[in-house]
Structures are given as structure tokens and as C-alpha cells.
Amino acid sequence: MSSTSAPIKPRYVSYATHLRQTFGCRVHKVSIDAGFTCPNRDGSVTTGGCIYCNNTSFSPGNRRLSITEQIETGKAFLQRRYGAKKFIAYFQAYTNTYADIAHLQDLYDEALACDDIVGLSVGTRPDCVPDAVLDLLASYASHTYLWLELGLESGHDQTLALINRGHNVAAFDDAVSRARLRNLNLCTHVILGLPGETPDDMRATIRHIANLCLDAIKLHHLHIVRQTVLEKMYRKGSVSLLSLDAYAALVADCLELLPPDTIIMRLMGDAPRDMLVAPMWSQDKRAALNRIEQELERRDIHQGSAYTGTLRPNQIP
Template sequence: MEKRPYRDLNTYFKSLFGCRVHKVTVDAGLSCPNRDGTLSTGGCIYCNARGSGTGARQKGLSITQQIERAKDRIARRFKTNKLLAYFQSFTNTYAQVERLQAMYDEALAVENVVGMAVGTRPDCVDDTKLDLLESYARDHLVWVEYGLQSAHNRTLVRINRGHDVACFEKAVAATRGRNIRICAHVILGLPGESRKDMLATADFIAAMALDGIKLHLLYVVRGTAMETLHSKGAYRCLEQREYAELVCDFIERLPDTTIIQRLTGDPHPRELVAPDWSLQKKETVDLIHTLFREKNTWQGKRYRGGNPS
């Protein structure tokens, strides 16, 4: 396989475990303070009632059942039996610590689960919850994935995010030194953001020297405030090549130690409003790789110790 121009997740896993490790999405049935009325009832403007979840918990499937159901399919398709439990939907530290411990214990007790990734918000962690995650990190691989989305407070207000950039910085600082890997989620194409704004977010992430990043395309989903904006002509989706070029430019500015966990997202076909090309994930990833070659560039090319050129 051709060496990728960025530090990808599969290579990272193989360096740790000597083989492929596959993430299994887990729905723990938690909510979000930006949806249940604590902060607001509408949530972020791009998020619908599913909250990127599978709905498995509503169907009555336990965490163990969700992982076990995925095992055979993953073994056949990806030729691996090592798994990482990924708590993805909504906010997976948004509960009392006793409930969180029961969730995490259940996932890590499943045979061949070598660790977990916990998707959450930076305003939903504290020392007690981080102490709990640190206790698992002694014997397992533990990632915390914080949703940042943008390094611009004006954008966070526009998308009804419910926290500011300083909150993200505080959560990262509290997580460091605990043997917990830290990943940031960033969305490209947010309303009102220019290319310059998005690359400034790349510089912000680079300066923080995080362990990983996930890049997402902003696609429009049914039942969201974004759908209303789009239907009124108040929002233009990025074009496929435009997005691919932004991804290359973004990754150029990151240190080569940062693990690129995702290049784009996976919309639910029945929920997607626009853009149609976002369903063509392989084509988009192939285009990103082609652009890296055409530009003769790579991760870190424009990173200079926190001062991208």
C-alpha cells in the first residue's frame, strides 16, 4: 500500500497493536445539554434528533449486544478481531459518574475490545470524570474526542454551539498528563466562515499539539436549522473539489505527530438534504489523495513549530 501523506489512524493502530483495530460505534442512550434544555432545546444548527447516533439503544440493544453484533461483520470485512468501542452519539460524558463507569465497564469487558473512544463536549467533563477515564487508560487505549468545530467564537455562537473556544482549551488542559489521547472534531464549511477562517482553525489546532483530529464536511440534514437556512438560499454547501482542497490545506498546517482520524463524514442517506456528493465518500477521499500528490504536499509541510508559513 502506498504510504499516505498524513499520519492515518490505521497506521497508528498497527504501530500500537501490530495489527488493524476497528472502531465499533456504540450508542449509550445519553443526551446533550444543548438539546435537553440545559443550554437550549434546539441543539447545534446542523444536528438533528438522532445526534449522529445509530438508534441502537432505542431499539433495546445493550452496549454488549451492539459490539457483539458488529464482530462477525468486522472480522469478515476487515480481517481483524481487535476492536475499539466508540461512544459516538450525543455527549458521552453527560451523566453521573456511576452511569458512565457502568457504560465503560460493559464495553471494555467484551472480548477483544482493546480500548475506547469517548465523543463528548468540552463543557461536559470535570476532574471526577477525567479521573475515571484515566483509570481505564492504565490498561487500555483511551481517546477523548472533543467537539470544537471552529476556533472562532463568532462561529460557535452562529451555530448555537453553547460553549466558547476557551472552554475547549480548558478541557484539553484538564485532560493532559493523564495518558488519555485527545482528539478534536472540526467542521469545514460552517456558515459565515471563509477559507482564511478555516485555516486559522488549523493553526489553532496545530499550536495545541493535540494527538488527533477528525475533519468533517458540513452537510445539511433534514430536521435541522441548517435545512431551513439552505432552503431559503442563505447557505451554500461546499463543492467536492473545494472541500478536498481545504482538507489538504488544513492538514499541511498540522504537525506530523497529529493523527488524522477522519477526512470527511458519513451522512445518513435518508436524512441528507445536500450536498449529494457527500455520499460519495470513497470518491472524495481518493480526490484528497490525488490533490496531495498533484500539489506535492504532505502533513506538516506548512507547519513550523506552531507558526505555519
């Protein structure tokens, strides 16, 4: 007699699984640098940018190439390396809604016209999504797969001021509620380990996000990259970083607090080896992700097991 064992329930909702279920094949994001700048750098909001920001550390796109050229180059790499079949054009570098509507439309249209592009992901700041931009994104969302990625980083105004974000939590909440009115898929970014924050502060940020019921989240550890204000602070000894064990424990806390269906787009940050100053544990990404999995297993917890908010109809088992 053969015995069948119950399938193992994943401990969190991974983006890769979501994409496979949505498209039925392997889908990857292609990063694009569309030549934007950022109001937090050009003086419209502040100058200097966020203290951890060096865009060359997270934007593999090459702004000297057209969007089509960047997409074709990225696709060829992802096809070779991962066997990807379809792609999402990821407007990643700087602030990807910081231009007039006609220009934004040209850029997004060019990306969508490329073969095998099945959607758009647009990364931006909460103070750079006026209603006209949200209306434009909603018009794309009506006929393509679209994500709006709004960086929050911390749910504490004191921390946002310290890291020179140039916006507060209320600006984020306002952007979320206006995007919600248009039914946009919403992802946010959070950094764990920002200067001055305790684990309780970080968990409070996650509770804030959990209450907003966003569709997805990216969790990053604080890392130091070259040529940033944060690098200077770190070299002076005024910034301490999380160990891998401490980070894994915090990620497990966050996953427990989030709604059970929030898509987890990232569990840690990435930086090119030649740009990374610290922590060095992040260079072995596989080992770091395994450590997080081990922590979830050791505690025998799943995403949402400590979520105390109201479940949406599709979350009720």
C-alpha cells in the same frame, strides 16, 4: 542486478495505519448509543442542539439494545465486512460523559468486558468534562487504550454562537489543558464550510488546534441532514456548501498546517443516504477521498509541511 526503490512516504498519518502499528492487526471502532442525552438539547446549556445535529444520522448504535448487544452486533458486521479482528468501543451518540461517575463507570466497564474490545473512545463536549470525569478517564487510560474526543467544530466564537454550540473556544482550551495534565489521548472534531466562515477562518481554526498539539483530529465537510435547523436554512437559500474541489483544497491546507504526527482519524463526514440532503458528492466516498489524495499529490505536499510550531521530541526527523 535488482534495484530497490525507496518506500513511498504517506502524505498524512492515517488512523488505520496507527491502529495496525499499535495492535498488529485490523482494528475497527464499534459505535455505541449508550442512551445519553446532551446538555445542548435538554436545556442545561441550551435547547435545540447544534444546528446541524440529528443524532440518528451519525449513530448507528441502537439505544434499545444493551451495550453488550450493540457491541456484538457491530463486531459481527465489521468482522464480515472488513475482516476486523479487534475493536474499540466508541461511545459516539450524544454526549458520552453527561452522567454521574458511577453510571459512566458501569457503561465503560460493560464495554471493556466484551471479547476483543481493546479500548474505548469517548465522544463529548468540552463543557462536559469536569475534573472528576477526567480522573475517571485517566484511570481507564492507565490500563487500556483510550481516546477522549472533544468536539470543537470551529475556532471562532462567532461561528460557535451561530451554530448554537453552547460553548466557546475558551471552554475547549480549558478542557484540553485539564486533559493534558492527565496525559489523555485527545482528538478533536472540526467542520469545514460552516456558515459565514472563509477559508482563512477555517485555516485559523486549524492553526489554533495545531498550537495545542492534539494527538488526533477528525475533519468533516459541512453536510445537511434531514430534520435539522440547518436543513431549513439551506432550503431557504441562506447556506452554501463547499464543492468537492474546494473541500479537497481546504483539507490539503489543513494537513499542511497540522503537526506532522497528528493522527488523521477522518478526512470527511458520513451521513446515511436517506438522511442526506446535500452535498451529494459525499455519497461517493471513495471518489471524494481520491480527490483529496490527488490534491495532495498535485501540490506535492505532506502533513506538517507548513506547520510552524515547535516540534515535540518524537517529531524531530
